[in-house]
Amino acid sequence: MGMRVEGERTAPSAAHGTRRAADRRPKRDREATERRILDAARDLFGEHGYDGVTVRMIAAQAEANVALVNRYFGSKAALFEEVLTGESVIRGVIAGDPAGLPRRLAEHFVRQIDQRPTTAMSRILDRSAGQPEVKEILLHYLEDRIVQPIIAQLDGPDARARALLASTIIMGGGPVRRLFGLTDLRAADPAEVTDRLTAMFTAALAPPVRREM
Amino acid sequence: MGMRVEGERTAPSAAHGTRRAADRRPKRDREATERRILDAARDLFGEHGYDGVTVRMIAAQAEANVALVNRYFGSKAALFEEVLTGESVIRGVIAGDPAGLPRRLAEHFVRQIDQRPTTAMSRILDRSAGQPEVKEILLHYLEDRIVQPIIAQLDGPDARARALLASTIIMGGGPVRRLFGLTDLRAADPAEVTDRLTAMFTAALAPPVRREM
DNA sequence: ATCGTAGGTAGACGCTTGTTTACTTGCAAC
DNA sequence: GTTGCAAGTAAACAAGCGTCTACCTACGAT
DSSP states (O other): OOOOOOOOOOOOOOOSSSOOSSSOOOSOOHHHHHHHHHHHHHHHHHHHTTTTOOHHHHHHHTTSOHHHHHHHHSSHHHHHHHHHHHOOHHHHHHOSOGGGHHHHHHHHHHHHHHSSSOOHHHHHHHHTOOSHHHHHHHHHHHIIIIIHHHHHTOOSSOHHHHHHHHHHHHHHHHHHHHHHOSHHHHHSOHHHHHHHHHHHHHHHHSOOOOOOO | OOOOOOSOOOOOOOOSSSOOOSSOOOSOOHHHHHHHHHHHHHHHHHHHTTTTOOHHHHHHHTTSOHHHHHHHHSSHHHHHHHHHHHOOHHHHHHOSOGGGHHHHHHHHHHHHHHSSSOOHHHHHHHHTOOSHHHHHHHHHHHIIIIIHHHHHTOOSSOHHHHHHHHHHHHHHHHHHHHHHOSHHHHHSOHHHHHHHHHHHHHHHHSOOOOOOO
16 A cells, blocks of 8 residues: 555656766656656546546656655646647647548547547546636647647638537547446447548538528 | 625515415525525536535525535535436427437527527536536436437437437537637527538438448 | 524534645765 | 765645534514
8 A cells, every 4th residue: 555666667767967877777766757747647637637636646646745746847737738738649630631631530539439548638628627727728728739720721711610619529529438438339330430420520610501591 | 795685585485384475575585595595506507517616606606604505405416416407408409300300409509609698507517527426417417318318319220329429519519618618609600500510410310321331 | 572493604524635845865976 | 984965755734625513593373
């Protein structure tokens, strides 16, 4: 329980002041500790969201002292921001030819259903929008990483509104997955689900058809 | 600020033990107090979600004492459940002919964008799934009020998966609205947005087309 | 008038949160 | 060795949380 594990540090981290020897791995390695904290934070924030995670949980999973979280990262919110800016999987999904964007988004969605350890990102989004202290952080992330890149690929009017409709699907996936579990969605044919989602994203993003009234 | 408002009670509440006179409105009216607490809870839970609301906030908005919240409703979670079971707007939206279901859902979505004091429900859903104590409450609500009614209207295989995809849109609306505000979505033509959402819901819910492989 | 009781209140309980303050300890240079 | 300093630790901080207990007080019945 309260025992401290000595082994299994991850990397030499050869930048401890004036370190010269190659394999020297000190028992006290700030860089490695920071990395363990960051990894634990990414893992836990992805699983439970901002409010669902305490700094003590992070410290425990990182096998580090509670005080180090704030000492190295300033505050819980700053650590959250650091985790967020480190994530950039969705960027590669959005980039590409505009015509294939709906299908790429759909495949990304399905991919998150299939593989168990999902990219922490989309799971962070839903449950973390509570406190005003992180709302701004989240807003910036979504704006820069999702909405604006999508808008850049859209032609025609109301590009922003269309991008927000697509974001609705993206952000709704988290709560649904978390509440209902993945088994129900996994039960269906993946190709079928992908086609459906592609159609949904297309409906959200496609240029407006001319309407007579 | 700390002053107590005497007037503006809402109803006579003619069931206070052996009350006989019609218009007698006591300064101490448990029924009215319960109603004020319930209204405040519905309002605040809808605005900030379960975790974002404290019983002290509820008591303050209801102009009631903090202890009364637990005395009358048992606990914060129980009050939350009461609020949830009292909401049933979405039920009327889902009921009707199956062919028009996507459009009814879309119109419901747009309606929530347009009118400012939205039905508290959909705004409660997103931010409230944190603690296990409410997860089950939420799950039951969504299952009984949304997923199962939708499934009942669907033909063909994978009805549950299709209903969950539609739920994704429904549940994604909350976070998007809360984070990005409504102005961006309101800026677009409502009829256009409704058409888009109808297409999105249709793509999620329609019976599968036969696929050759 | 008075009295019982239900409605309402103030305050504290125990707990958890994020954060900070002293303190100890390992490690490397001298 | 001894010393200096960064890394790490334990314990407390103030604030906020949901909840509960002991106490007032208004009001209908007597």
